[in-house]
Amino acid sequence: MKVFLVDDEIATREGIRNSSLWEGGEYSLVGEAPDGEIALPMIYEEKPDIVITDIRMPFMDGLALSRAIKRSMPWIHIVILSGYSDFIYAKQAISLGVEEYLLKPVTADELRTVLDRIGDKIQEENSLRTNAHVFQNRMASGMRFVQDKLLQSIINSPQSEEEVRKTTEQMENLGISLAAGCYTIAEVSCTLPEGGSEECFRILLQLTDGSGGMILLCTFNGGVRALVMGSSREDVEERAYTFASAALYTLEQSHAKNILITIGEMCTELSGIYESMRSARHIRYMAQKRPEHERMQIIGIQEIDDAPPAFQDLEIQPLYEQLRYATAQEFPSVFQEYAYSLQGAEVNPEGTREYLKMEGIMTAARIVREAGGEAGAVLDRQDYETVINQAPWESTYNALISLLRQALEYRESTTQAYGNTAVIRAQQYLAHNFTDPNLMLQDAAKAAGMSNSRFSTVFSQETGMSFTNYLTGLRISKAKELLRATDMRSSQICYAVGYNDRHYFSYIFKKNVGMTPSEYRNENKPK
Numbered sequence: 001m002k003v004f005l006v007d008d009e010i011a012t013r014e015g016i017r018n019s020s021l022w023e024g025g026e027y028s029l030v031g032e033a034p035d036g037e038i039a040l041p042m043i044y045e046e047k048p049d050i051v052i053t054d055i056r057m058p059f060m061d062g063l064a065l066s067r068a069i070k071r072s073m074p075w076i077h078i079v080i081l082s083g084y085s086d087f088i089y090a091k092q093a094i095s096l097g098v099e100e101y102l103l104k105p106v107t108a109d110e111l112r113t114v115l116d117r118i119g120d121k122i123q124e125e126n127s128l129r130t131n132a133h134v135f136q137n138r139m140a141s142g143m144r145f146v147q148d149k150l151l152q153s154i155i156n157s158p159q160s161e162e163e164v165r166k167t168t169e170q171m172e173n174l175g176i177s178l179a180a181g182c183y184t185i186a187e188v189s190c191t192l193p194e195g196g197s198e199e200c201f202r203i204l205l206q207l208t209d210g211s212g213g214m215i216l217l218c219t220f221n222g223g224v225r226a227l228v229m230g231s232s233r234e235d236v237e238e239r240a241y242t243f244a245s246a247a248l249y250t251l252e253q254s255h256a257k258n259i260l261i262t263i264g265e266m267c268t269e270l271s272g273i274y275e276s277m278r279s280a281r282h283i284r285y286m287a288q289k290r291p292e293h294e295r296m297q298i299i300g301i302q303e304i305d306d307a308p309p310a311f312q313d314l315e316i317q318p319l320y321e322q323l324r325y326a327t328a329q330e331f332p333s334v335f336q337e338y339a340y341s342l343q344g345a346e347v348n349p350e351g352t353r354e355y356l357k358m359e360g361i362m363t364a365a366r367i368v369r370e371a372g373g374e375a376g377a378v379l380d381r382q383d384y385e386t387v388i389n390q391a392p393w394e395s396t397y398n399a400l401i402s403l404l405r406q407a408l409e410y411r412e413s414t415t416q417a418y419g420n421t422a423v424i425r426a427q428q429y430l431a432h433n434f435t436d437p438n439l440m441l442q443d444a445a446k447a448a449g450m451s452n453s454r455f456s457t458v459f460s461q462e463t464g465m466s467f468t469n470y471l472t473g474l475r476i477s478k479a480k481e482l483l484r485a486t487d488m489r490s491s492q493i494c495y496a497v498g499y500n501d502r503h504y505f506s507y508i509f510k511k512n513v514g515m516t517p518s519e520y521r522n523e524n525k526p527k
Helices: 010-017 036-046 062-072 087-095 108-129 132-138 142-156 161-173 197-211 233-253 270-289 319-323 331-344 349-370 381-388 393-413 422-433 441-448 452-463 467-485 490-496 502-513 517-523
Strands: 002-006 028-033 050-054 077-082 100-103 182-191 215-220 223-230 257-263 298-300
Touching: 002 010, 002 036, 010 028, 010 502, 028 036, 036 050, 036 062, 036 441, 036 452, 036 467, 050 062, 050 108, 062 077, 062 233, 077 108, 100 108, 142 161, 142 215, 142 223, 142 270, 161 270, 182 197, 182 233, 182 270, 197 215, 197 223, 197 233, 223 233, 223 270, 233 257, 233 298, 233 452, 257 270, 270 298, 298 452, 319 331, 319 349, 331 349, 331 393, 349 381, 349 393, 381 393, 422 441, 422 452, 422 467, 441 452, 441 467, 452 467, 467 490, 467 502, 467 517, 490 502, 490 517, 502 517
Parallel strands: 002 028, 002 050, 050 077, 077 100, 257 298
Antiparallel strands: 182 223, 182 257, 215 223
């Protein structure tokens, strides 16, 4: 079982890290941090089973950290450490769902007893996940069935403003508010040992408990759709990717196979939820057709290249790539050439037009979004309706050109720079800043222009390793170089590559290289 340690006292971390707890193979210390603010993104990445945290820490204390963990990763079990025997802290911790509260100093035997107790509980919970009566009890009320059907109606089919208003009122009668500043759909599909979409729903239901009503689930034929709500695009993106990461972990723990989670376009109106669902469904369809996406289990609209196989054979760059550096003045000739090139695909004219419409809408929305705007606010609604509805092709084509020109003109009116992909930007940022001991995932996410959760997901899928492991790799690589090429002491190298604690540096170095820094230097002396 994976354990993560959070404590601002170096001596406490060192004592627990060097204890006998990790020798038997039952528990693995997967990470540590000096406060909750640094720990939280690392916990999102590592997904430990148990978090041991001090209660009094700078920036984000143990209670605030516990609250954040329980909101997005309710399966994690939390052990609170404290040097204070104040009952108020214990009472608050219990109210947050913290199960164990230990007073410092704590011995290895005391901590092992607690870990064993939690370990037994985790095994019991894993058994309960496969027990159908848990789901049946939660579904006993007819309200659950009604909620599912109402959500399906607003997600799975286009709705007029009047239909949206009626559905909203009906949901409010159930005590559920659909009021938010922004929305998106996350679609979860998988293959489970037993059961289909209802079993998937049961497994994921626990993840919505800590969302404060901002994530609602409904079933569809292939799995579960989650309506994710938030105050802004950034808020919804953070919630959607956090939910997706938690859903992936929970389903893997339940032995699900073929897990794919797709996140659709953001929208600012409830009437746009259907289009968000369509884009999430489109991503799922495209991902299943593309072998390069096999390693990706969480895919947002920004992460997929939408060209179907028939168009791929033409070796045509996606429309977004062709317009990435184009000006509004250059646009007409670029677009006409792109549309003409599609005619070489072995697809009937209607299929080519449908693909061009989808590619054009997504490209326009992406250009606006990357320029810092909201597609719904920038792009003309009438042009959009003309494109998505069955208008005559000439009208549709002209409306599509108008949408793309609006997007390019909006981009030109902003001052944001364009160039490298988000992950490459982050890698360049890390290459220049990895020696900063205060460097955190939030900094790299900001450099990439992403929310923390989305960045963590996209970065790990693109690079094949978590942000923490990537950063550690940069630091260890530089440390090895300094050990081979200089006479600097290990304590000096520790600080030179971004670590504040020389003992932790030695621990991390040995964990990654298989030998201590001094042993590495001795083995790699120039001949």
